[in-house]
Amino acid sequence: xxxxxxVLGLLVLVAIVGVVSYNRFxxxxxxxxxxxxxIDTELKRRxxxxxxxxxxxxxxxxxxxxxxENVTRARxxxxxxxxxxxxxxxxxxxxxxxxxxxxxxxxxxxxLKANQGFLQLQAELTNTEDRLQTARRFYNANVRDFNAxxxxxxxxxxxxxxxxxxxxxxxxxxxxxxAGPPKVDFGAGGSGPAAEPTPAPPPSGGSSGAxxxxxxPPPPS
Amino acid sequence: MFEPDGGGVETGWLPFPMxxxxxxxxxxxxxxxAGDTDGTQVFDVWFRPAAERDEPGRAGTxxxxxxxxxxPFGCPRLELQPRQPGGDLVGALAADRIELExxxxxxxxxxxxxxxxxxxxxxxxxxMRSLMGLQPEVSVIVNEDTMLLTAPQLPPGEMLLLLEAAxxxxxxxxxxxxxxxxxxxSKGPHEDRWLxxxxxxxxxxxxxx
Numbered sequence: 001x002x003x004x005x006x007v008l009g010l011l012v013l014v015a016i017v018g019v020v021s022y023n024r025f026x027x028x029x030x031x032x033x034x035x036x037x038x039i040d041t042e043l044k045r046r047x048x049x050x051x052x053x054x055x056x057x058x059x060x061x062x063x064x065x066x067x068x069e070n071v072t073r074a075r076x077x078x079x080x081x082x083x084x085x086x087x088x089x090x091x092x093x094x095x096x097x098x099x100x101x102x103x104x105x106x107x108x109x110x111x112l113k114a115n116q117g118f119l120q121l122q123a124e125l126t127n128t129e130d131r132l133q134t135a136r137r138f139y140n141a142n143v144r145d146f147n148a149x150x151x152x153x154x155x156x157x158x159x160x161x162x163x164x165x166x167x168x169x170x171x172x173x174x175x176x177x178x179a180g181p182p183k184v185d186f187g188a189g190g191s192g193p194a195a196e197p198t199p200a201p202p203p204s205g206g207s208s209g210a211x212x213x214x215x216x217p218p219p220p221s
Numbered sequence: 222m223f224e225p226d227g228g229g230v231e232t233g234w235l236p237f238p239m240x241x242x243x244x245x246x247x248x249x250x251x252x253x254x255a256g257d258t259d260g261t262q263v264f265d266v267w268f269r270p271a272a273e274r275d276e277p278g279r280a281g282t283x284x285x286x287x288x289x290x291x292x293p294f295g296c297p298r299l300e301l302q303p304r305q306p307g308g309d310l311v312g313a314l315a316a317d318r319i320e321l322e323x324x325x326x327x328x329x330x331x332x333x334x335x336x337x338x339x340x341x342x343x344x345x346x347x348x349m350r351s352l353m354g355l356q357p358e359v360s361v362i363v364n365e366d367t368m369l370l371t372a373p374q375l376p377p378g379e380m381l382l383l384l385e386a387a388x389x390x391x392x393x394x395x396x397x398x399x400x401x402x403x404x405x406x407s408k409g410p411h412e413d414r415w416l417x418x419x420x421x422x423x424x425x426x427x428x429x430x
Contacts (some may be wrong), residue, residue, distance in 0.1 A: 035338075063240035138341040217329065 021149075021158040028146045032167055035139040036085065039170060041101065042132040043092070047079045049128060050099075053121050060112040064105050067098075074098040085139075087106040092172055136170050143167045232266075235289065235320040236365040239268045241256060252380060254388065263288040265374060265385040286380055287369040288387035292363070294398055297336035299343060301352065301361040304331050321376045323349050329357075342398050355386060366404060 026200075047131040055070050081091035112118055147166045149155045158164070232240040232248060240246060245317075246268035266426035269282040318333040319340050324348040343363065352361065355370075362369045370387050371386045 031337075038338075049330050127397070127400055130395070131400065134338075134342045134345075134395075134397050134401065137322075137345070141319075141337075141341055145320070 015147070017154070018158055021155050022162060025155070025158065025162070025164045028142065028149070029164070029167075032139065032142045032146060035142050036170075038135040039085075039132065039139055041063050042128055042135050043078070043088075045128050047075055049121060049125050050075045053102075053118075053125065056115065056118045056121060057106060057112060059113070060083065060109050061105060067105050071095075071102050072100040085168045088115065089170050089172050095173070104158065109170075130141055138173065140169050140171075233366060235369070237362060238368075239266065239283075239285075242305060244268045244270055250377070250380070252384060254384060257388065259391065260291040261288065261384065261388050263387065265380075284374040285371050286373070286375040286383060288383050289329065290368040290370070290387050290391045292366050292368055292391075293404055294402045295366050296343070296402045297334065297339050297368060298397065299335070299340050300333040301330040302333065303357055304329060321349065322346065323353075326353055329353055330361075339402060341397075342395065342401055343359040345395045348390070348393045348395065359383070359386075361383055361390075374395050377396050 050071060052070055057064070058068055065117050078088075078091045078095040081088050106112055106118075146164075150159045150164055158185070236320065238244070246266055249265045249267075251262055251264040253260075263286065265286050267282050267284050319334055319337055320327045321332070321341065321344055322359065323346065326344075330352070332340055332344070355361075356372065359370055359372045362371070368387075368391070370383060370390075372383060375383060
């Protein structure tokens with residue numbers, strides 16, 4: 001009789017663990033969907049900035065028609081892309097390349113680089129790129145946690161039983177980060193914003209036998 | 222150049238439990254960098270639960286060295302706790318554990334956050350590498366608009382190293398955090414308006430949006 005109770009208790013325990021694991025899978029999947037929505041928001045924000053950017057550049061460099069059309073075409077293709085995160089990431093690639101080319105062209109037009117409207121758009125685009133990167137990291141972190149649980153024991157049993165499959169990461173090429181708007185350098189005679197102090201290298205680990213925060217970094221220049 | 226902070230440290234507004242009403246605490250040896258205007262300070266602090274106030278001696282008193290760094294945004298609580306040398310079984314099994322891209326950082330710190338999104342935004346790779354350069358005993362807490370680095374009480378020379386480390390980390394905070402978590406209005410008479418959801422860009426104006 002005692003053995004019966006023990007077996008019953010174990011079964012109840014297994015059921016509880018199974019329910020908790022299942023609910024956690026559901027929560028994680030919901031979190032992945034929510035974090036994807038953040039990426040989608042930032043991508044749309046980027047798409048909304050591009051037409052103004054193109055028009056501003058066109059005002060100064062109307063003969064750079066091919067570059068401007070490339071950006072417009074790539075933006076339309078990326079904005080209309082649907083499908084898995086991997087497919088949407090692939091659609092972003094040509095847009096990023098086109099933007100990179102556009103900003104390379106802008107370097108040849110000092111008047112455009114000094115235009116307040118352009119500078120504002122550039123700042124907003126930079127901000128959007130940063131937010132997009134943060135949203136991407138958050139999404140990928142959630143996917144990583146979810147995928148780990150799908151493969152780990154004992155949650156793999158629950159995943160197989162209820163059809164939880166690995167999610168796709170949103171991976172973009174390095175060119176996305178490198179293709180961000182170039183930092184404005186006003187040089188010695190410029191009247192731009194004050195430069196951020198150059199951060200010193202991080203402090204290294206403590207010296208042997210000493211309890212403290214370690215070797216201080218050199219002061220910034 | 223470092224100088225003693227004759228004005229002391231205003232701990233009343235610091236959003237951390239050790240400075241809260243439930244503890245008795247005192248601040249000593251406050252130091253700041255003479256060239257810095259951002260308010261970064263390092264100081265020694267002792268604190269104990271208020272219930273032990275009437276007990277003889279200072280049994281239960283904790284002595285720490287802290288560095289306070291004001292931040293230009295308002296954020297949820299984030300805590301980086303150094304992991305124990307033998308591993309952290311409880312942390313490894315926790316359902317809400319947060320792990321980021323750098324394995325070395327995950328092995329070094331246990332991340333406890335009220336908002337996972339903020340943890341990811343605050344801890345980019347540059348910040349993670351900076352934090353990994355800290356001494357193993359140093360903990361980091363970020364709450365509202367302040368970052369607090371704590372360590373077991375340090376000798377004076379090591380206090381300056383902690384101050385410098387805090388200054389460096391301050392400059393490694395990702396700029397995007399301020400746009401995702403904008404600063405709250407200044408504390409004081411209008412704080413209740415913020416807490417009631419009546420925040421506006423003009424906290425002293427009469428118009429409520």
